[in-house]
Amino acid sequence: MAKRIVVDPITRIEGHLRIEAIVDENGIITEAYSSGTMVRGLEIILKGRDPRDAWAITERACGVCTTVHALASVRAVEDALKIKVPENADLIRNLMFCAQYLQDHVVHFYHLHALDWVDIVSALKADPKVTSQIAQSISNWPKSSVGYFSDLQKKLKAFAESGQLGIFANGYWGHPAYKLPPEVNLLAVAHYLEALEWQKEIVKVHAILGGKNPHPNYLVGGVPCAINLEEVNALNTEKLNYIKKLFKEAKDFVNLVYIPDLLAIAEFYKTEWTKYGGGLKNYLSYGDLPTRGINDPSGFLFPRGIVLDRDLTKVHEVDPTDKDGIKEYITHSWYKYSKGDNEGLHPWEGETEFNYTGPKPPYEYLEVEQKYSWLKTPRWKGKPMEVGPLARMLVAYASGKKEVQEAVTGVLKKLNAPVEALFSTLGRTAARGIETQLIADWSLQIYDKLIQNIKNGNTKTHSKEKWDPSSWPKEAKGVGMTEAPRGALAHWIVIKDKKIENYQLVVPTTWNASPKDANNQRSAYEESLIGTKLARLDQPVEILRTIHSFDPCIACAVHLYDPKGNHITQVKVL
Numbered sequence: 001m002a003k004r005i006v007v008d009p010i011t012r013i014e015g016h017l018r019i020e021a022i023v024d025e026n027g028i029i030t031e032a033y034s035s036g037t038m039v040r041g042l043e044i045i046l047k048g049r050d051p052r053d054a055w056a057i058t059e060r061a062c063g064v065c066t067t068v069h070a071l072a073s074v075r076a077v078e079d080a081l082k083i084k085v086p087e088n089a090d091l092i093r094n095l096m097f098c099a100q101y102l103q104d105h106v107v108h109f110y111h112l113h114a115l116d117w118v119d120i121v122s123a124l125k126a127d128p129k130v131t132s133q134i135a136q137s138i139s140n141w142p143k144s145s146v147g148y149f150s151d152l153q154k155k156l157k158a159f160a161e162s163g164q165l166g167i168f169a170n171g172y173w174g175h176p177a178y179k180l181p182p183e184v185n186l187l188a189v190a191h192y193l194e195a196l197e198w199q200k201e202i203v204k205v206h207a208i209l210g211g212k213n214p215h216p217n218y219l220v221g222g223v224p225c226a227i228n229l230e231e232v233n234a235l236n237t238e239k240l241n242y243i244k245k246l247f248k249e250a251k252d253f254v255n256l257v258y259i260p261d262l263l264a265i266a267e268f269y270k271t272e273w274t275k276y277g278g279g280l281k282n283y284l285s286y287g288d289l290p291t292r293g294i295n296d297p298s299g300f301l302f303p304r305g306i307v308l309d310r311d312l313t314k315v316h317e318v319d320p321t322d323k324d325g326i327k328e329y330i331t332h333s334w335y336k337y338s339k340g341d342n343e344g345l346h347p348w349e350g351e352t353e354f355n356y357t358g359p360k361p362p363y364e365y366l367e368v369e370q371k372y373s374w375l376k377t378p379r380w381k382g383k384p385m386e387v388g389p390l391a392r393m394l395v396a397y398a399s400g401k402k403e404v405q406e407a408v409t410g411v412l413k414k415l416n417a418p419v420e421a422l423f424s425t426l427g428r429t430a431a432r433g434i435e436t437q438l439i440a441d442w443s444l445q446i447y448d449k450l451i452q453n454i455k456n457g458n459t460k461t462h463s464k465e466k467w468d469p470s471s472w473p474k475e476a477k478g479v480g481m482t483e484a485p486r487g488a489l490a491h492w493i494v495i496k497d498k499k500i501e502n503y504q505l506v507v508p509t510t511w512n513a514s515p516k517d518a519n520n521q522r523s524a525y526e527e528s529l530i531g532t533k534l535a536r537l538d539q540p541v542e543i544l545r546t547i548h549s550f551d552p553c554i555a556c557a558v559h560l561y562d563p564k565g566n567h568i569t570q571v572k573v574l
Helices: 042-046 051-061 066-081 087-116 121-125 128-138 146-161 182-202 204-210 237-273 389-398 402-415 425-455 508-513 524-529 541-549
Strands: 003-007 017-023 029-036 283-285 288-290 300-302 305-307 326-329 377-380 475-484 487-496 499-506 567-569
Touching: 017 524, 017 541, 029 508, 029 524, 042 051, 042 499, 051 066, 051 487, 051 499, 066 087, 066 204, 066 475, 066 487, 087 182, 087 204, 087 237, 087 288, 087 425, 087 541, 121 146, 121 182, 128 146, 128 182, 128 237, 146 182, 182 204, 182 237, 204 237, 237 402, 237 425, 283 389, 283 487, 288 475, 300 389, 305 389, 326 499, 377 508, 389 402, 389 425, 389 487, 402 425, 425 541, 487 508, 508 524, 524 541
Parallel strands: none
Antiparallel strands: 003 017, 017 029, 283 305, 288 300, 326 377, 475 487, 487 499
């Protein structure tokens, strides 16, 4: 007899996500439902405001995807007003982009995803000598002595014996789906803790270039930091040298810790987990890291395009201005459209009007035949898309980008796995590691280009062009695209009489985690769970593995308040 299981909330993510799955008598998932249970309303907050201020509001959509919303926002305004930013501004934005990716991907692997594969309690039984041998066989990272791992294990045992495992207390330890030997588990725990220390260093790039982290400062027309090698308050020689040091340290951590761990863990799971979690066959990337300006996608380090039906011989163009291209649907979302709930709207014509018709929390099951999520459902020409690291790597691979192809084939060769292995839960996790390696290299190349410009006397970081609203047209509209760590992110803006008339964010997790559309097509999360076999229905770690492989981030939403600060709507997740 089929059973329905509920995982609510999905933990180790930003925001609130609920997954419901129908499981047959053999423990195999036959149907799945993804529900974002946070209210979304940034679009309403932005109406009537100065377009130049939008970045500061949209950036607060999330404390994890911190810089990318600001980047998409300033690009949307610049596109609407036809503002061209100086080359140095693009380079500095690229450096902030790279720092975000390096920190975000490492944090995801160790702190949000690793516990799906690593049995913390098993590490208590490890032989530190064997762990040391394994560590030294896969990397020359200096922290690999027997004493280092022995001391760490003693600390872990002390926590366990005191009953103070803290965030590790409620894991599914001992679950049969865990395959790592104790010694590899101990290695992973050690690097979990080291990553916590390292990740706070790389974000200093944001503090130097954007004034702070999270939520560094941005500026329509460029960046808010002046270059003056002799001025203490500007981007000077000392700060530039420190930025290079941070990126070099990041490259070492990625190459000597993250990637060796990824490969070591994947070796124990590749037989099974390159078969599960593939989900959709369509992949979308807006691309980013411009080398010839944002209006020339051919110069992007991350290419722009779409791969359909996993056909890596062809890349389809994506045009965010095509009103028959990207549309958002609300058939199963707690919103309503003036044209009817089965009609899709292009974001320039998008509407954000709440229509909560679901059960009152707490509820046993969602009313999945009706509306069951606060996420809208984006589609490209009616097709569901997966976005994120796997999509970026596949689009780049299919685009013929040689360094990406070499990086992908290099990792697959080490795992003795075909390209098809990428279409899976483990492949998605591997793709994130591959692109982190690429970003580590690109960050230093971008840095060198900025230094070369400065040496050549080019220190311009901002354009005052059209900064005065009196020069703006009566009406204008634009779109700002980027690639958040979790995937394709775009902001669409309509400006009228110098104020924001309409503003719509279509975020990565909207693409991946959204409910079914008007044609009953599943989005990426729901589709990826179909066919997965669960060992224990009461401990569905397999669901967590696949959902976490996307790195869910639901916080591109807000709780609503009236002008006096009182709650209008508050959704509780129990």
